[in-house]
Amino acid sequence: MKVMKKVLTGTMVLAMAALFTSCNQGDGKEIIRISHNQAADYPTNTGLLAFEKYIEEHLGDKYDVQIFPNELLGSQVNTVELTQTGAINFTVASNAILESFDDIYQIFNLPYLFSSTEHYHAVMDNKDIIEPIFKSTKKSGFEAVAWLDAGTRNFYTVKKPILTPDDLKGMKIRVQQSASNIRMMQLFGGSATPMGFGEVYTALQQSVIDGAENNEPALTSNKHGEVAKYYSYNMHQMVPDIVIGNEKFLSSLSKEEREIFDKGFQIISQVQREAWGAYVEKSIEGAKEMNVQFFHPDVLAFQERVLPLHQEVLKSSPKLEPIYNQIQEIGKSMIGGKENE
Structure with missing residues (x-):
C-alpha cells in the first residue's frame, strides 16, 4: 500500500508538472502560480493577495500572479514537490516538511524555544539567523523567501x-x-x-x-x-509557516526584478502578521459558539x-x-x- 501511494503521488506530481509546462498565457505574460492549504479568508491568503497586487503593480506587463488556496493544487507535500520541479513557482510549507530536506529546520520545532511572541518575532526578523536557514534547501531546488506567523x-x-x-x-x-x-x-x-x-x-x-x-x-x-x-x-x-520558491525561477529574475520580488516577500510577512491577531480572536469567538x-x-x-x-x-x-x-x-x-x- 505504501509503495502504491508513493507511485500515485509521483504520478500526480508528473501529471501536474506536464499540465503546467506552458508557463505563458495568450497575452504573453508568464503565470506565477502560488499554492497553499488554507481558506481564502485566512491571513496566509491575505498576505499572498497583497503580494499579487504589489508584483502586478510593478511587473504586471510581464507576470500574472495566480493564487490557489484550499489545496487546489494538492497537499503541502505534493506542492513542495511541484515547486521543486518548477511546475508551480511558490507554495506555503510547514516547517515539519522542510525538516525532511534539511535538518536545520529542526531548530523551530524545539518546544519552548521562544520565551514570548516578541522573542519569536525578533528571531524570525533577524536576517543573520534566518537567511542561512532559508537558503539551506537550494540544493533541493527551492529556497524559503518569507515566514508566516502561525501563533502558538x-x-x-x-x-x-x-x-x-x-x-x-x-x-x-x-x-x-x-x-x-x-x-x-x-x-x-x-x-x-x-x-x-x-x-x-x-x-x-x-x-x-x-x-x-x-x-x-x-x-x-x-x-x-x-x-x-x-x-x-x-x-x-x-512554529512559522514558510513560503518557498522554485530556485530556477528565482535565479532567472533580473537584479531589478529580484529586488521587487524581495520587497513583495516582505509584504507577505507584514500583511499576514497584521491580520493574524484579529483572525485568532475571531477564531476563539467562533470556537466558543461551537x-x-x-x-x-x-x-x-x-x-x-x-x-x-x-x-x-x-x-x-x-x-x-x-x-x-x-x-x-x-x-x-x-x-x-x-x-x-
Whole structure:
C-alpha cells in the first residue's frame, strides 16, 4: 500500500508538472502560480493577495500572479514537490516538511524555544539567523523567501481537557510528520500519531486519534472544534509557516526584478502578521459558539517534560548549536518583553 501511494503521488506530481509546462498565457505574460492549504479568508491568503497586487503593480506587463488556496493544487507535500520541479513557482510549507530536506529546520520545532511572541518575532526578523536557514534547501531546488506567523501550538482533545502532562498518558495525539515532533510527544507521555493536516477532522470524528495540537484557527477554519471541545494553552511551540520558491525561477529574475520580488516577500510577512491577531480572536469567538472550552494549565509543568529534547537535538545535529545560542541570547536581551498570555 505504501509503495502504491508513493507511485500515485509521483504520478500526480508528473501529471501536474506536464499540465503546467506552458508557463505563458495568450497575452504573453508568464503565470506565477502560488499554492497553499488554507481558506481564502485566512491571513496566509491575505498576505499572498497583497503580494499579487504589489508584483502586478510593478511587473504586471510581464507576470500574472495566480493564487490557489484550499489545496487546489494538492497537499503541502505534493506542492513542495511541484515547486521543486518548477511546475508551480511558490507554495506555503510547514516547517515539519522542510525538516525532511534539511535538518536545520529542526531548530523551530524545539518546544519552548521562544520565551514570548516578541522573542519569536525578533528571531524570525533577524536576517543573520534566518537567511542561512532559508537558503539551506537550494540544493533541493527551492529556497524559503518569507515566514508566516502561525501563533502558538496547543493541545485540543475530544473527551477531556489536558491540564497536566500526565493527562496525555495513553492518548493518541496527531502531530506533524517530523521526528522531533514525535519525540516531543513521547516526552509528554502521549502517543504520537503523525498524519497530514487534511486527515485530522475525520480522525477526530472517528476516534482514530484522541486529540491534536495546533493554533486556534484550526478549530474554526478546519472545523476541528465541531469534534474537539477542549483547548488547553500549554503553548509548547511557536512554529512559522514558510513560503518557498522554485530556485530556477528565482535565479532567472533580473537584479531589478529580484529586488521587487524581495520587497513583495516582505509584504507577505507584514500583511499576514497584521491580520493574524484579529483572525485568532475571531477564531476563539467562533470556537466558543461551537461550545469549545478554553483552559490555561501550568505551562512550567509541560516545559520541564520536554526541555531534554533541546540537548538531544543539538547533540544529534551540532550545526544547530550556534543558531540555538543566538536565539537564546536574543531572548536574554529582551528585557520587559510581554510574555504570551
